[in-house]
Amino acid sequence: MAGGTWRTQNKVRPGAYINVKGDGKPVLTTPLGRLLMFQNKPLGWGKKGIIELTATSDFTALTGHNNTDEVLAPVYEALKNAETVLLLNDFDGGAKSTSTKSGVYTVNAKYKGEQGNNISVSFAPSPLADGANTRDVTVTTIFGTKQVDQVKITLPLPKADAIAAAGLTKEDQLEIHNDYVDINFGTPAEVTKELNAKGAYPLYTAIFNGLTQNAANVSLAGGSNGTNKVVDDMNDYLENEFYTVATTAGWDESSNIHKLLVEEIKLLRENVGIKVRAVVPNSTGVVYNYEGVSTVLNGYVLNDGTVVTPNIAAARFAGMSASATPDQALTYTQLDDAAEAKPKLNNDKTIEALNAGQIVFTTRDGSRVVIEQDINSLTKFTSTKPKDFRKNRVIKTLDEICTNTTQTFETSFLGKVSNNEFGRNLFKANRVSYLSVLESQNMIRDFDPSNLSLTQGDDKDAVLMDLYVTPVDSMEKLYVNLVVR
Incomplete structure (x- = not known):
């Protein structure tokens, strides 16, 4: 009996001809839990470029410091919630x-x-x-x-x-x-x-x-630090690394790096199609007004008495935001190792901060510190950017749909499927199946296949997709009529 593999069904001898291969389905990757950070002071050690760190990394070998050293304070705080920190250690010169x-x-x-x-x-x-x-x-x-x-x-x-x-x-x-x-x-x-x-x-x-x-x-002797080049080169890394959130936590608020990060995030989201978000410290109240950027107003005191300033607290929120799934809001999420917010804001100042699109840490009963509301810096609403867009859960859901649709089209349809009614129906069936899963995961609601249409675009190789979705938000406000008879 003959056997082996086959390309076409043209074998002469009787036998079993078997090809062993994968099912051909592309693996769609996710950057969930990955946080891009920028080293604000020379480490004096470590490779030039991205140093990938987790809570169990050998920090001394990779960075030349213990994870609790002051120079790594933003990284240490971020890794309380982020799965991976991509730390940009960029410099010129040195010995x-x-x-x-x-x-x-x-x-x-x-x-x-x-x-x-x-x-x-x-x-x-x-x-x-x-x-x-x-x-x-x-x-x-x-x-x-x-x-x-x-x-x-x-x-x-x-x-x-x-x-x-x-x-x-x-x-x-x-x-x-x-x-x-x-x-x-x-x-x-x-x-x-x-x-x-x-x-x-x-x-x-x-x-x-x-x-x-x-x-x-x-x-050993003669070692010297190079010149920090993070600000000069950060845009290249923002565009080419695989992450969910980028943060300038740890940098002095007078640095221009915060505005540069915000501008690059806008460019990536709107011109390049990379749906990443930013978190910046902002105790001075700079107005950014953008749904892809969250700003952190205050800090907190840890149970051991350590004061975490706003520019380090921004790393904690960035780590939490990078790891939060699209169906998860961080509103009222507790910081288990914190005892009180610092500075504490009264009711009026808290409302003022929320209306300004700020992330605020507040102290609740029982010495609990929570994130007051999981929002971004969008404060001016329009017909194309309604009030719902100020909620990070909503933005994460929309980003998830955009990212998955892009990955699926590029890996399974682009250049592979004919742009005719049959081909477009294949893509529509794929998207309907995906969106139905999102509905079952409480990320969107009331989805109907009629909410999605695919037609040929202006060019023969173009496809026009119209999609209507209703993202689900979390419960945040309870209004009660308590009637005594």
């Missing part, structure tokens, strides 16, 4: 810390920056056993006072039979690489090659004599 012993080793910090000056490396040789052809050296990397890596290297005696027994050649270069340092042992390759041609073994002679005579501890 790596280093330490060199000629012919023996060169130790370079993994990254540029002043934090590399906190690194030291120790070389501890073991006793040389009688008749042994090798000697062990323990290499320990220390960052500050914390041991971050330890590895044992075995050095052959600098003679031909020992090197051969170790499976090495005269030209082999010994190296150690970890999250903090790159260590290269020996003399430069060209010098080694020249001396080896004379039958010598300078590489292992220098290393062996330099590392196995006495224990040594070397400190």
Whole structure:
């Protein structure tokens, strides 16, 4: 019996011809829980560009700091709710810390920056056993006072039979690489090659004599920070990273970065079709009036007495907003680790702030701190931007529909399906099925297939889609008539 795979049904011999493949359905990805942040002060460590952080990340290795250090305060606060923080660490220039012993080793910090000056490396040789052809050296990397890596290297005696027994050649270069340092042992390759041609073994002679005579501890120096380039390059990252919300939390409110972020978010939403949102600190009451931007007015005090200022509190709300699903409003969501809002606003000032489109933290009975109302900065309403658009839950639902429709069209229909009635009906059936799911998830209501129509556009390759939806909002106000008989 024959078998195998097939392309067309043209086989001659009897048998089973089987193709194994996926079902062809595209996987639609979601950026839910991903928050883009911009480092406001030089970290002095870490790769140039995006550093991806979660609550369980090794912050010291990735950023050169503990997650609770002041320079990472916005990140720490955001990760109480965000699943992932994409931290833009962008700089020009700077230098790596280093330490060199000629012919023996060169130790370079993994990254540029002043934090590399906190690194030291120790070389501890073991006793040389009688008749042994090798000697062990323990290499320990220390960052500050914390041991971050330890590895044992075995050095052959600098003679031909020992090197051969170790499976090495005269030209082999010994190296150690970890999250903090790159260590290269020996003399430069060209010098080694020249001396080896004379039958010598300078590489292992220098290393062996330099590392196995006495224990040594070397400190790295010379590391310097580069110039912060976040503001100059942020737009490239805003357009090309995969995230839900971007925030300028942590930056002084006098910085121009907040307005630059707002303008870029408008551009992405309206001109590029990327439905992302922004959160900016705004204790000074700057007017943005845009449904894709939320502003944070005040902060709060944590249970341990730590005061979280508005520009750090903005990171907390941004993390919460990035992780909130489209059917979820953050109105009256409690901050479990907070004891009171700071500053506290009275009733009139709270109403004034809400009317100005501000996110306000308020203190409720029992030392509870909540988000008063999950709104954005839209305050001027029109026929195309009605009052419902001030609610973040409504905007998230509309953004979800736009994003999913774009992804589905691009992955399954664009360039693949004919623009005729049959093809357009296929796309309509897909959208009806999707919108029915949203209705079952209480994101929209009263949906009817007649609310969606597809016709050919002005060009032969264009499709015009008209869709009417009614987003669902959350209960927020209760009006009661209590009648006593």
